[in-house]
Amino acid sequence: MSIILEDDHPPAVLRFGPTWYHEIPFLPYGLETTNDQGSGSLKHAAMKALLRDQSALKPELFEYVHWYLAKYLWDALKKYNKQTMHMWKIMASNYPVQFYEISPYYCLNAGCPKKPLRDYMGILNSDDLRWRAILTIATTYCTASDFTTIPNIKNLVALDIYREKYASNSPPLDPVGVSNDLQDGFVRGWIESEALQHLRILRLYHQCEITVAAVGALRELPELQLIVAYECKNITETIQKYDRPANNIIPIKGWSACRLDWYWETHGTSKTIDNNLLALFHVYQASLQTPGDEHSKRPSSLPTNLPILEFKLPTVDHSRRDKIVVRSRYNAKSIVLFTRDPVKQKFDIEKRRARDKKRTEPPEGGDRPAKRAVMKERGPMDISKTLNQFF
16 A cells, blocks of 8 residues: 655644654544444544544554554554554554555655755654655755765665756745755765665756766665666766767766667657656666566665655656656657666676675684784893993
8 A cells, every 4th residue: 555645735833843844643623522323432532542643652652562453543544544654654663564565655745845855854764774765855945964964864765856947936945056956076975975875766857067977986886776867967968979879878987878869769669758757666666676687687685575655855746647758758868877787787796795705704724813923032131231322
């Protein structure tokens, strides 16, 4: 079951932190105050008392609660249309196996951020990897701090960064100048932080500052399989300098680059849209499919039965397929798909495995103890001879 909340009318009263800027933790006022069949059961009354304010609930409270009762609470929230992200995370943390079967995906479409984007990053993060995270953000509202905070999301598997082509009615919360776009320096910071170890999909829309050098640096992220550069000026200009090769693949910075119009002509799908431009969730799911060549894709290090939590700030609509098709036709020459070079990826995997194996192996010499440095024995020193040299 997938849950998607559209935040068209955020609550007027802001409280409890970023989670509740887009969802209300309270049950409807006067809920079931009367009952034609008489008073409700004690279990029903306890349920209403417990769920009256979800912001007061913590994962620790469910440590000894049986799944049967937890599911009863979750189903009740569905009845009242109050299945919030906060409660979803509690269920995913305490009942990973059972909860995945009934609610493997949750998406919150926030119409407009109410705080700087970095304040929302903690909502997605799970240090103990209880769920996988997907994030879509607009640079209209981004600052340098927002970009540097992205690696804090340890469980991030897919990332979409775009610039709104048409200005939003709401002004940026913390503007940083004319250009808020992602820059090479931020990407280098991601690499140096040694974070984003589970990121598989990265899409960049209208990011004019990013260059092919940053794309090359992103090879250091071990699981990154696909980069989509949609009308990124510097990348487009670099690719246009290459003549079209026979196989439509340009090896560049360890990646296999292909323009979208070349891809369509090769696969005979010029009248349809490439799947890599559809909803980020579906693109990520497609990257997990078992390939024909075992070396063409790196398997995910995260279990694929972990639920997925997606957060969009602000909302990006991929439901109108016809609009995406028309827009991509006009921009096909400026859309570049970067995929892993299979040969280089195989070499990188073997190199990483050899490095990890070397770390775990005992030192050469078997079980023999390592030799210790021992000071050479010297005879007694006659200090009088030394002093006589100064007189």
